[in-house]
Amino acid sequence: MMQNENIIQIRDLTAKYDDRIILDNISLNIRRGEVFVILGSSGGGKTTLLKHIIGLLKPVSGEINIFGKNTLSMELEEFEEILKKIGVQFQGGALLNSMEVWENVAMPLEHHTRLPVSTIRNIVKQKLSLVNLKHAYRLFPSELSGGMKKRVALARAIVMDPEILFFDEPSAGLDPITAAELDELILELQKKLGITIVVVTHELESIKRIADRVLYLQKGKNIFCGTLEEAKAADNDEMNQFFGWSEKVKRHK
Template structure:
């Protein structure tokens, strides 16, 4: 567990995101400390994917700020943004490897585009990154020839290519069987421990959270309802957190009447 003396590497201040009339994120505020595994936990529609897309700069918020290493990422433009992006890596839910080039070329891509390294150096670095995630010897395969778990690992290798300081994972164990999923959890932890990498993981899987989280941030309906270590959250008396942790369904009767109200527009 990290201590409080570590400075924050990501600071999110009062983030608000709207799609038309609908407010998806409503005043989200939290800090990620350097070197910790920070888990954003939430159910479907809680806004966790939108939050992640804002953190990596694929969306801009309607208001609020995101500071990465003390620099305001939200108001940044052009070259500064690209410079900062070199320091972050992202592992997508579906791995998002470019299908037209080999796995090795995928990992090498950021190095080729952002550095002036020799081809032979890039080749070696690619092999090292793939070894790191347990995928030695697959660099000549096309992404379509890999299994789901291997694609995830290759995605992590690509995110690691530029030796980032922060790595983001979108639903890392989604769609994988429990054994392969647990393997990815171990890998996330290993990356954090080996490189003191700050990791932000978006997930809804409790098993995964238990295995990797230093800090958990619970989202519900676009608001942070709880933040702290897993033990702290387990002790929290917020009804939604308790329900989520106990894996209890919604009260069906209440749900039905809410649904009927939504359909008829009557109270």
């Protein structure tokens, strides 16, 4: 596996809702095996960018390459092959409420592999114990707390051993201990399995713990892309405020 190979490349991506520009000429590269964090203040276009990368929204113009292939020009069947190598954890979990937890986690395996049912169940059990949710195996999503739903969603996202894992606000609404555990889990996945991880978040603690590189979006514009040290050196007013590096914020403390 080549280090520093660009697994996702985005060129001049522009997106609009009606007439409002949400993403303005975004270009970026995400390297294989890194933890890439998309951040910025609310309404900056973070989640919109994520949804464009995973194909839920179509941009006005621009180019998105995943595994070196342009996903915007390809047929649905071809894109579905790429999606099978991707895991996504949504903000609210997005578990199917009509199914038990284990069925939710088993879904991708059931539909995209020809594994026997007993093997699928064993894989599901293993992934659920990875996120510490053995006891939730036969529960319904409505019986879980918010944090548990997120962890089940993570188990579902990694059940196919994806090459890229996307997180939409993984630690929003979690207590600091659970959030830290989740971050540990993310780092573990990255180290053990070499998964590329893309996280949308604005949880400061979490960013500092996990980020290899960050992208800072301000009103849909890419104002910074690089490591945290470089971000500090860039000395941008808004970023300084965001990270608490500016004088103004310090005074308030």
